[in-house]
Amino acid sequence: MLTEFIRDHAFTAAWFGLMTGVWLGWAQEDPPQRWRPWLGAGSVIGLAIAGAFGYSVVRNWATASALEGKYQWFGVLVAAEVVAAGIGCLLLARRGQGRWMAWWVAIVVALHFIPLAFMLEDASHAVLGLVQLVLLALIYPRLRRESRTTSAWTGAVMGGALLLFAVISAVMFFVRHGTPW
Template sequence: MVGLPRRQAGLTALYLGVFATVWFSVPKADPPLRSLLVVGSVGGLLAAAVGAVLVVRAGRRPAGERDRAADRRYGLIVAAEIAVGLIGVLLLAAAGLAGYVPVLVCAVVGVHFVPLAPVLRDRLLVPLGVAVTLVALAGLVVDLVSAVPAGLVVGAGAGTLLLAYAVLALFRAHRVA
């Protein structure tokens, strides 16, 4: 397993921990699954908190260490993700298919990890992106063939993957230490 610089690992755990918590809050579920979603949310918040501590301890990046071209690419990728997601959400809502919004958002999030991998110099974001995208597809299929709503599959699946990756980032930072 390749180590990540502590600051980058902290940021990864912070962001993905927060987003894992958000995904775990998407589905409405009855006990005992609701309890598991709450545990996942708390786990996401804990990973985010540990990530934040790593970032603070790592300190600011020296000005000369910034890669402005990578920062621009990162901004463009995230802007494209937001634009595609927003347009898709509006189209689904207008078509009366709001139940599929989590599927669309999950797919867009999954796809955006692939171009982010070289920008963030983290090749493991590619398999994460593929897995998150497959969760979106699974949510759609399950919704179409059963009474289980897509949001439940996508929320639990994406939350679990993002939490697992946040924790992995923390372990990878520990390997560098």
């Protein structure tokens, strides 16, 4: 969102929109009934942002990116994230604590935004990661008291934060660059 690179800015808005749909979709595994319309509406808004800004990524593909010369490190970061999430979920499943998988994956995802901020030269990613970590810590006591899966609360927190940052990113894009198309 704070980047000077138009392709990175468009990609951030698109990716945050897409991941909004993913996390709010995971929240729909077992949400309270009254949450369902909100989760669905948030998913639709996120996916609309993903579509509009995905087009902008394609349109601006030939422009510079903060990742130039760092793609291999980006790959290492993503691989480490996937491995950490996968190993954690495997251990949780083996311990009979599979209900915590969504929360664990969310912790890994939130943490990955911090080094990503340095790679993308965009501090807003670190802010997002820290906001998500604080929110995940705040819901932890409630999740411990419940016996059901952590996906509803975790997905709502992660999806809501991503949607907020996607909308802010989209607005900032419009102000700086005009429409994504």
